[in-house]
Amino acid sequence: MPEAPSKPGRGRPPKMSKEDVLDVAMNAYWEDGPTAVSLNSICQRAVVSKPSVYNAFGSEDGLTCAALEHYGQFVMVKMLEILHSKDRFPNIIKRVAHLAAQDAQHQKGCLFVKMRSEKSQMGEKTQTLIAHLESMSRDAFATVLAEGKANGEWAGNIPVELAAHYLHAQIGLALDQRARGEDPTEVLAMALSVFEFTET
Protein backbone atom coordinates (compact mmCIF):
# COMPACT_ATOMS: atom_id res chain seq x y z
CA MET A 1 0.00 0.00 0.00
CA PRO A 2 2.31 2.75 -1.16
CA GLU A 3 -0.44 5.33 -0.99
CA ALA A 4 -1.61 7.48 1.88
CA PRO A 5 -3.39 5.59 4.68
CA SER A 6 -6.26 8.01 4.35
CA LYS A 7 -8.87 5.26 4.43
CA PRO A 8 -8.49 1.58 5.33
CA GLY A 9 -10.36 1.06 2.10
CA ARG A 10 -12.73 -1.65 1.19
CA GLY A 11 -11.65 -3.06 -2.16
CA ARG A 12 -8.39 -4.37 -3.48
CA PRO A 13 -5.43 -2.44 -2.05
CA PRO A 14 -3.68 -0.10 -4.50
CA LYS A 15 -0.29 -1.18 -5.80
CA MET A 16 0.40 2.09 -7.55
CA SER A 17 1.94 5.07 -5.79
CA LYS A 18 0.61 8.37 -7.08
CA GLU A 19 3.78 10.06 -5.89
CA ASP A 20 6.02 7.64 -7.77
CA VAL A 21 4.12 8.13 -10.99
CA LEU A 22 4.29 11.90 -10.58
CA ASP A 23 8.05 11.71 -10.11
CA VAL A 24 8.46 9.58 -13.20
CA ALA A 25 6.13 11.78 -15.25
CA MET A 26 7.71 15.02 -14.10
CA ASN A 27 11.23 13.86 -14.97
CA ALA A 28 10.13 12.42 -18.30
CA TYR A 29 8.38 15.64 -19.35
CA TRP A 30 11.25 17.67 -17.96
CA GLU A 31 13.97 15.80 -19.78
CA ASP A 32 12.38 14.86 -23.09
CA GLY A 33 9.89 17.71 -23.45
CA PRO A 34 6.18 17.63 -22.58
CA THR A 35 4.93 16.90 -26.10
CA ALA A 36 7.59 14.27 -26.75
CA VAL A 37 6.46 11.94 -23.98
CA SER A 38 3.34 9.82 -24.40
CA LEU A 39 1.10 8.64 -21.62
CA ASN A 40 1.87 5.09 -22.71
CA SER A 41 5.60 5.54 -22.24
CA ILE A 42 5.07 6.99 -18.77
CA CYS A 43 3.10 3.90 -17.82
CA GLN A 44 5.96 1.75 -19.02
CA ARG A 45 8.64 3.76 -17.22
CA ALA A 46 6.65 3.78 -13.98
CA VAL A 47 5.69 0.10 -14.41
CA VAL A 48 2.04 0.95 -13.92
CA SER A 49 -0.98 -0.05 -15.95
CA LYS A 50 -2.86 2.53 -17.97
CA PRO A 51 -6.22 2.10 -16.22
CA SER A 52 -4.51 2.81 -12.90
CA VAL A 53 -3.17 6.08 -14.22
CA TYR A 54 -6.59 7.01 -15.59
CA ASN A 55 -8.15 6.09 -12.29
CA ALA A 56 -5.76 8.39 -10.46
CA PHE A 57 -5.50 11.33 -12.87
CA GLY A 58 -8.56 11.11 -15.10
CA SER A 59 -6.89 12.00 -18.37
CA GLU A 60 -3.57 12.90 -19.93
CA ASP A 61 -4.32 16.52 -19.15
CA GLY A 62 -4.83 15.53 -15.52
CA LEU A 63 -1.46 13.79 -15.44
CA THR A 64 0.52 16.58 -17.08
CA CYS A 65 -1.23 19.09 -14.86
CA ALA A 66 -0.43 17.10 -11.74
CA ALA A 67 3.17 16.65 -12.88
CA LEU A 68 3.52 20.39 -13.37
CA GLU A 69 1.98 21.03 -9.95
CA HIS A 70 4.48 18.52 -8.55
CA TYR A 71 7.24 20.48 -10.23
CA GLY A 72 5.96 23.73 -8.78
CA GLN A 73 5.89 22.24 -5.31
CA PHE A 74 9.30 20.61 -5.32
CA VAL A 75 11.40 22.65 -7.74
CA MET A 76 9.98 26.08 -8.49
CA VAL A 77 9.35 26.66 -4.83
CA LYS A 78 13.09 27.02 -4.30
CA MET A 79 13.13 30.11 -6.46
CA LEU A 80 10.12 31.55 -4.67
CA GLU A 81 11.83 30.88 -1.36
CA ILE A 82 14.79 32.96 -2.42
CA LEU A 83 12.50 35.74 -3.63
CA HIS A 84 10.53 35.76 -0.39
CA SER A 85 13.61 35.61 1.83
CA LYS A 86 14.57 38.74 3.68
CA ASP A 87 17.94 39.20 2.04
CA ARG A 88 19.40 42.34 0.53
CA PHE A 89 18.24 43.11 -3.01
CA PRO A 90 21.56 42.56 -4.80
CA ASN A 91 22.01 39.27 -2.99
CA ILE A 92 18.56 38.07 -3.98
CA ILE A 93 19.29 38.85 -7.60
CA LYS A 94 22.60 37.08 -7.37
CA ARG A 95 21.10 34.00 -5.76
CA VAL A 96 18.25 33.77 -8.25
CA ALA A 97 20.67 34.13 -11.15
CA HIS A 98 22.88 31.41 -9.71
CA LEU A 99 19.94 29.06 -9.22
CA ALA A 100 18.82 29.48 -12.81
CA ALA A 101 22.19 29.55 -14.51
CA GLN A 102 24.40 27.33 -12.38
CA ASP A 103 22.39 24.97 -10.21
CA ALA A 104 22.75 21.37 -11.31
CA GLN A 105 19.03 20.77 -10.88
CA HIS A 106 18.24 22.96 -13.88
CA GLN A 107 20.66 21.33 -16.26
CA LYS A 108 17.67 20.08 -18.25
CA GLY A 109 16.13 23.54 -18.16
CA CYS A 110 12.79 24.23 -16.51
CA LEU A 111 9.65 22.17 -16.93
CA PHE A 112 7.46 25.22 -16.52
CA VAL A 113 9.30 27.08 -19.26
CA LYS A 114 9.07 24.08 -21.56
CA MET A 115 5.36 23.60 -21.00
CA ARG A 116 4.74 27.31 -21.43
CA SER A 117 6.49 27.36 -24.79
CA GLU A 118 4.26 24.49 -25.96
CA LYS A 119 1.19 25.53 -24.04
CA SER A 120 -1.06 25.51 -27.09
CA GLN A 121 -0.52 21.76 -27.26
CA MET A 122 -1.27 21.21 -23.59
CA GLY A 123 -4.65 20.31 -22.13
CA GLU A 124 -7.09 22.75 -20.66
CA LYS A 125 -6.27 22.25 -16.99
CA THR A 126 -2.54 22.33 -17.69
CA GLN A 127 -2.87 25.62 -19.57
CA THR A 128 -4.72 27.12 -16.64
CA LEU A 129 -2.02 25.99 -14.21
CA ILE A 130 0.68 27.41 -16.48
CA ALA A 131 -1.04 30.80 -16.39
CA HIS A 132 -1.36 30.56 -12.63
CA LEU A 133 2.31 29.77 -12.09
CA GLU A 134 3.22 32.55 -14.49
CA SER A 135 1.39 35.23 -12.56
CA MET A 136 2.59 33.82 -9.26
CA SER A 137 6.19 34.03 -10.42
CA ARG A 138 5.79 37.52 -11.77
CA ASP A 139 4.15 38.73 -8.58
CA ALA A 140 7.07 37.39 -6.57
CA PHE A 141 9.53 39.30 -8.76
CA ALA A 142 7.43 42.46 -8.43
CA THR A 143 7.40 42.17 -4.64
CA VAL A 144 11.17 41.84 -4.48
CA LEU A 145 11.64 44.83 -6.73
CA ALA A 146 9.18 46.96 -4.81
CA GLU A 147 10.94 46.14 -1.55
CA GLY A 148 14.36 46.74 -3.04
CA LYS A 149 13.14 50.11 -4.23
CA ALA A 150 11.61 50.97 -0.86
CA ASN A 151 14.81 50.03 0.95
CA GLY A 152 16.89 52.08 -1.44
CA GLU A 153 18.85 48.99 -2.47
CA TRP A 154 17.79 49.46 -6.07
CA ALA A 155 17.81 52.73 -7.99
CA GLY A 156 14.28 52.05 -9.14
CA ASN A 157 14.59 54.23 -12.19
CA ILE A 158 12.42 51.70 -14.02
CA PRO A 159 8.72 51.01 -13.30
CA VAL A 160 8.39 48.02 -10.98
CA GLU A 161 5.93 46.24 -13.26
CA LEU A 162 8.26 46.44 -16.23
CA ALA A 163 11.29 45.46 -14.21
CA ALA A 164 9.44 42.43 -12.85
CA HIS A 165 8.41 41.43 -16.37
CA TYR A 166 12.00 41.88 -17.46
CA LEU A 167 13.47 39.81 -14.64
CA HIS A 168 10.94 37.05 -15.22
CA ALA A 169 11.75 37.02 -18.93
CA GLN A 170 15.51 36.94 -18.41
CA ILE A 171 15.35 34.10 -15.92
CA GLY A 172 13.13 32.22 -18.34
CA LEU A 173 15.61 32.86 -21.14
CA ALA A 174 18.46 31.51 -19.03
CA LEU A 175 16.51 28.34 -18.28
CA ASP A 176 15.64 27.98 -21.95
CA GLN A 177 19.30 28.31 -22.88
CA ARG A 178 20.28 25.64 -20.39
CA ALA A 179 17.72 23.31 -21.92
CA ARG A 180 19.51 23.80 -25.22
CA GLY A 181 22.88 23.00 -23.70
CA GLU A 182 24.11 26.58 -23.54
CA ASP A 183 25.73 28.20 -20.52
CA PRO A 184 23.60 31.28 -19.82
CA THR A 185 25.83 32.68 -17.07
CA GLU A 186 27.42 35.54 -18.97
CA VAL A 187 24.35 36.52 -20.95
CA LEU A 188 22.23 36.55 -17.81
CA ALA A 189 24.80 38.62 -15.92
CA MET A 190 24.83 41.07 -18.80
CA ALA A 191 21.05 41.29 -18.80
CA LEU A 192 20.87 41.82 -15.06
CA SER A 193 23.50 44.53 -15.21
CA VAL A 194 20.75 47.02 -16.00
CA PHE A 195 19.92 46.86 -12.30
CA GLU A 196 23.46 47.80 -11.31
CA PHE A 197 24.26 50.50 -13.82
CA THR A 198 22.81 53.99 -13.98
CA GLU A 199 21.61 56.05 -16.90
CA THR A 200 23.95 58.40 -18.68
Next chain:
Amino acid sequence: MPEAPSKPGRGRPPKMSKEDVLDVAMNAYWEDGPTAVSLNSICQRAVVSKPSVYNAFGSEDGLTCAALEHYGQFVMVKMLEILHSKDRFPNIIKRVAHLAAQDAQHQKGCLFVKMRSEKSQMGEKTQTLIAHLESMSRDAFATVLAEGKANGEWAGNIPVELAAHYLHAQIGLALDQRARGEDPTEVLAMALSVFEFTET
Protein backbone atom coordinates in the same frame (compact mmCIF):
# COMPACT_ATOMS: atom_id res chain seq x y z
CA MET B 1 2.57 22.92 -64.98
CA PRO B 2 3.17 24.95 -61.85
CA GLU B 3 6.79 23.87 -61.54
CA ALA B 4 9.88 25.29 -63.13
CA PRO B 5 10.12 24.73 -66.90
CA SER B 6 13.57 23.24 -66.36
CA LYS B 7 12.83 20.31 -68.65
CA PRO B 8 10.01 19.83 -71.13
CA GLY B 9 9.67 16.50 -69.37
CA ARG B 10 8.65 13.25 -70.79
CA GLY B 11 6.01 11.82 -68.52
CA ARG B 12 2.83 13.17 -67.06
CA PRO B 13 3.18 16.86 -66.20
CA PRO B 14 3.37 17.63 -62.46
CA LYS B 15 0.29 19.11 -60.88
CA MET B 16 2.02 19.88 -57.63
CA SER B 17 4.00 23.06 -57.09
CA LYS B 18 6.96 22.54 -54.78
CA GLU B 19 6.86 26.23 -53.95
CA ASP B 20 3.19 26.12 -52.99
CA VAL B 21 3.73 23.17 -50.69
CA LEU B 22 6.68 24.89 -49.07
CA ASP B 23 4.58 27.98 -48.44
CA VAL B 24 1.82 25.92 -46.88
CA ALA B 25 4.24 23.87 -44.79
CA MET B 26 6.20 26.88 -43.63
CA ASN B 27 3.10 28.72 -42.47
CA ALA B 28 1.65 25.65 -40.83
CA TYR B 29 4.82 24.93 -38.86
CA TRP B 30 5.20 28.61 -38.12
CA GLU B 31 1.70 29.10 -36.80
CA ASP B 32 0.91 25.82 -35.05
CA GLY B 33 4.42 24.76 -34.05
CA PRO B 34 6.68 22.30 -35.88
CA THR B 35 5.81 19.26 -33.78
CA ALA B 36 2.08 20.01 -33.79
CA VAL B 37 1.70 19.70 -37.56
CA SER B 38 1.68 16.30 -39.23
CA LEU B 39 2.79 15.54 -42.73
CA ASN B 40 -0.71 14.30 -43.41
CA SER B 41 -2.32 17.59 -42.47
CA ILE B 42 0.09 19.49 -44.69
CA CYS B 43 -0.94 17.31 -47.62
CA GLN B 44 -4.58 18.14 -46.88
CA ARG B 45 -3.96 21.87 -46.52
CA ALA B 46 -1.93 21.98 -49.72
CA VAL B 47 -4.40 19.68 -51.53
CA VAL B 48 -1.56 17.41 -52.58
CA SER B 49 -1.23 13.65 -52.31
CA LYS B 50 1.27 12.12 -49.93
CA PRO B 51 3.30 10.27 -52.57
CA SER B 52 3.82 13.56 -54.39
CA VAL B 53 5.26 15.12 -51.26
CA TYR B 54 7.52 12.11 -50.72
CA ASN B 55 8.59 12.26 -54.34
CA ALA B 56 9.56 15.89 -53.92
CA PHE B 57 11.05 15.93 -50.42
CA GLY B 58 11.93 12.32 -49.63
CA SER B 59 10.80 12.28 -46.03
CA GLU B 60 9.19 14.35 -43.32
CA ASP B 61 12.66 15.52 -42.32
CA GLY B 62 13.19 16.62 -45.91
CA LEU B 63 9.99 18.63 -45.86
CA THR B 64 10.60 20.35 -42.54
CA CYS B 65 14.17 21.05 -43.57
CA ALA B 66 13.04 22.53 -46.89
CA ALA B 67 10.37 24.57 -45.11
CA LEU B 68 12.95 25.99 -42.72
CA GLU B 69 15.26 26.75 -45.61
CA HIS B 70 12.34 28.49 -47.31
CA TYR B 71 11.83 30.49 -44.13
CA GLY B 72 15.49 31.44 -44.02
CA GLN B 73 15.39 32.59 -47.62
CA PHE B 74 12.21 34.63 -47.45
CA VAL B 75 11.93 35.78 -43.83
CA MET B 76 15.19 35.57 -41.89
CA VAL B 77 17.03 37.15 -44.76
CA LYS B 78 15.37 40.45 -43.93
CA MET B 79 17.13 40.52 -40.58
CA LEU B 80 20.44 39.63 -42.17
CA GLU B 81 19.92 42.40 -44.72
CA ILE B 82 19.56 44.93 -41.93
CA LEU B 83 22.65 43.56 -40.21
CA HIS B 84 24.70 43.69 -43.40
CA SER B 85 23.49 47.14 -44.38
CA LYS B 86 25.94 50.01 -44.02
CA ASP B 87 23.90 51.95 -41.48
CA ARG B 88 25.10 53.49 -38.24
CA PHE B 89 25.34 51.06 -35.31
CA PRO B 90 22.54 52.54 -33.18
CA ASN B 91 20.25 52.58 -36.19
CA ILE B 92 20.95 48.96 -37.01
CA ILE B 93 20.12 47.95 -33.43
CA LYS B 94 16.95 50.00 -33.58
CA ARG B 95 15.88 48.52 -36.89
CA VAL B 96 16.58 44.96 -35.81
CA ALA B 97 14.66 45.47 -32.58
CA HIS B 98 11.73 46.92 -34.49
CA LEU B 99 11.70 44.03 -36.92
CA ALA B 100 11.61 41.48 -34.12
CA ALA B 101 9.29 43.25 -31.72
CA GLN B 102 6.93 45.23 -33.96
CA ASP B 103 6.85 43.88 -37.49
CA ALA B 104 3.53 42.28 -38.32
CA GLN B 105 5.27 39.38 -40.04
CA HIS B 106 6.54 38.06 -36.73
CA GLN B 107 3.25 38.11 -34.91
CA LYS B 108 3.39 34.30 -34.80
CA GLY B 109 6.97 34.47 -33.56
CA CYS B 110 9.85 32.97 -35.52
CA LEU B 111 9.89 29.55 -37.14
CA PHE B 112 13.60 29.19 -36.57
CA VAL B 113 13.22 29.91 -32.85
CA LYS B 114 10.37 27.43 -32.58
CA MET B 115 12.24 24.67 -34.37
CA ARG B 116 15.32 25.34 -32.31
CA SER B 117 13.44 24.99 -29.05
CA GLU B 118 12.11 21.61 -30.21
CA LYS B 119 15.20 20.59 -32.13
CA SER B 120 15.56 17.27 -30.33
CA GLN B 121 12.28 16.22 -31.94
CA MET B 122 13.33 17.31 -35.42
CA GLY B 123 14.93 15.12 -38.06
CA GLU B 124 18.63 14.87 -38.73
CA LYS B 125 18.82 17.20 -41.70
CA THR B 126 16.61 19.77 -40.00
CA GLN B 127 18.81 19.76 -36.91
CA THR B 128 21.85 20.38 -39.06
CA LEU B 129 20.16 23.30 -40.81
CA ILE B 130 19.11 24.76 -37.46
CA ALA B 131 22.72 24.71 -36.29
CA HIS B 132 23.80 26.29 -39.54
CA LEU B 133 21.29 29.13 -39.34
CA GLU B 134 22.25 29.66 -35.71
CA SER B 135 25.92 30.20 -36.43
CA MET B 136 25.09 32.29 -39.49
CA SER B 137 22.92 34.57 -37.40
CA ARG B 138 25.48 34.86 -34.63
CA ASP B 139 28.24 35.66 -37.08
CA ALA B 140 26.14 38.46 -38.54
CA PHE B 141 25.62 39.96 -35.10
CA ALA B 142 29.34 39.68 -34.36
CA THR B 143 30.23 41.45 -37.58
CA VAL B 144 27.91 44.34 -36.81
CA LEU B 145 29.31 44.68 -33.32
CA ALA B 146 32.89 44.53 -34.51
CA GLU B 147 32.22 47.25 -37.07
CA GLY B 148 30.35 49.36 -34.55
CA LYS B 149 33.30 49.08 -32.22
CA ALA B 150 35.80 49.93 -34.96
CA ASN B 151 33.79 52.99 -36.00
CA GLY B 152 33.52 54.15 -32.42
CA GLU B 153 29.72 54.01 -32.58
CA TRP B 154 29.67 51.54 -29.74
CA ALA B 155 31.64 51.77 -26.49
CA GLY B 156 32.77 48.17 -26.92
CA ASN B 157 33.39 47.67 -23.25
CA ILE B 158 32.11 44.12 -23.68
CA PRO B 159 33.84 41.37 -25.70
CA VAL B 160 32.39 41.18 -29.20
CA GLU B 161 31.74 37.44 -28.95
CA LEU B 162 29.73 37.83 -25.76
CA ALA B 163 27.84 40.85 -27.03
CA ALA B 164 26.89 38.97 -30.19
CA HIS B 165 25.70 36.01 -28.16
CA TYR B 166 23.72 38.41 -26.00
CA LEU B 167 22.10 40.21 -28.93
CA HIS B 168 21.22 36.93 -30.59
CA ALA B 169 19.67 35.66 -27.37
CA GLN B 170 17.65 38.81 -26.73
CA ILE B 171 16.25 38.91 -30.25
CA GLY B 172 15.33 35.26 -29.87
CA LEU B 173 13.64 36.00 -26.56
CA ALA B 174 11.60 38.78 -28.13
CA LEU B 175 10.44 36.48 -30.92
CA ASP B 176 9.59 33.80 -28.39
CA GLN B 177 7.54 36.29 -26.41
CA ARG B 178 5.62 37.32 -29.50
CA ALA B 179 4.81 33.69 -30.18
CA ARG B 180 3.25 33.57 -26.73
CA GLY B 181 1.17 36.68 -27.41
CA GLU B 182 3.30 39.05 -25.37
CA ASP B 183 4.52 42.44 -26.52
CA PRO B 184 8.30 42.29 -26.13
CA THR B 185 8.92 45.93 -27.01
CA GLU B 186 9.71 47.27 -23.55
CA VAL B 187 11.64 44.23 -22.34
CA LEU B 188 13.75 44.21 -25.49
CA ALA B 189 14.44 47.93 -25.22
CA MET B 190 15.50 47.40 -21.62
CA ALA B 191 17.81 44.53 -22.61
CA LEU B 192 19.39 46.51 -25.44
CA SER B 193 19.98 49.49 -23.18
CA VAL B 194 23.23 47.87 -22.07
CA PHE B 195 24.63 49.05 -25.39
CA GLU B 196 23.66 52.64 -24.74
CA PHE B 197 24.49 53.05 -21.06
CA THR B 198 27.95 53.19 -19.51
CA GLU B 199 29.34 51.62 -16.38
CA THR B 200 29.26 53.49 -13.11
Next chain:
DNA sequence: TTATTTACGTACCGATTGGTACAAATAAAG
Protein backbone atom coordinates in the same frame (compact mmCIF):
# COMPACT_ATOMS: atom_id res chain seq x y z
C1' DT C 1 0.20 3.49 -83.01
C1' DT C 2 3.26 1.75 -79.63
C1' DA C 3 6.54 2.09 -76.05
C1' DT C 4 8.43 4.65 -72.42
C1' DT C 5 8.60 7.85 -68.85
C1' DT C 6 6.78 10.42 -65.17
C1' DA C 7 3.44 11.85 -61.57
C1' DC C 8 -0.79 10.94 -59.95
C1' DG C 9 -4.71 8.99 -56.63
C1' DT C 10 -6.16 5.23 -53.84
C1' DA C 11 -5.69 2.20 -50.73
C1' DC C 12 -3.02 0.11 -47.76
C1' DC C 13 0.97 -1.06 -44.13
C1' DG C 14 2.61 -1.60 -39.12
C1' DA C 15 3.22 1.24 -35.20
C1' DT C 16 1.54 4.31 -31.86
C1' DT C 17 -1.74 7.51 -29.92
C1' DG C 18 -5.27 8.60 -25.95
C1' DG C 19 -8.84 6.13 -23.89
C1' DT C 20 -11.90 2.15 -22.21
C1' DA C 21 -14.61 -2.54 -21.38
C1' DC C 22 -14.32 -6.28 -18.76
C1' DA C 23 -13.14 -9.73 -15.69
C1' DA C 24 -9.92 -11.49 -12.21
C1' DA C 25 -7.96 -10.22 -7.79
C1' DT C 26 -8.31 -8.66 -3.17
C1' DA C 27 -9.72 -6.37 0.49
C1' DA C 28 -13.52 -5.11 4.22
C1' DA C 29 -18.53 -5.32 5.63
C1' DG C 30 -22.70 -7.99 6.21
Next chain:
DNA sequence: CTTTATTTGTACCAATCGGTACGTAAATAA
Protein backbone atom coordinates in the same frame (compact mmCIF):
# COMPACT_ATOMS: atom_id res chain seq x y z
C1' DC D 1 -19.52 -17.54 3.45
C1' DT D 2 -21.55 -14.02 0.84
C1' DT D 3 -21.82 -9.47 -0.69
C1' DT D 4 -19.92 -5.17 -1.94
C1' DA D 5 -16.33 -2.02 -3.17
C1' DT D 6 -12.03 -1.02 -5.37
C1' DT D 7 -7.78 -1.81 -8.15
C1' DT D 8 -5.50 -4.44 -11.17
C1' DG D 9 -4.08 -6.60 -15.72
C1' DT D 10 -5.32 -7.77 -20.37
C1' DA D 11 -7.00 -6.90 -24.33
C1' DC D 12 -9.17 -4.04 -27.09
C1' DC D 13 -11.08 0.45 -29.55
C1' DA D 14 -11.05 4.13 -33.37
C1' DA D 15 -7.94 7.56 -34.97
C1' DT D 16 -3.74 9.04 -36.55
C1' DC D 17 1.11 8.70 -37.43
C1' DG D 18 5.07 8.33 -41.20
C1' DG D 19 5.74 5.74 -45.20
C1' DT D 20 4.79 2.81 -49.44
C1' DA D 21 2.86 -0.58 -53.25
C1' DC D 22 0.47 -0.31 -57.17
C1' DG D 23 -2.34 0.67 -60.98
C1' DT D 24 -3.62 4.55 -63.88
C1' DA D 25 -3.45 9.09 -66.23
C1' DA D 26 -0.92 11.87 -69.26
C1' DA D 27 2.79 13.40 -71.52
C1' DT D 28 6.92 12.59 -75.10
C1' DA D 29 9.88 9.49 -78.07
C1' DA D 30 10.02 5.94 -81.35
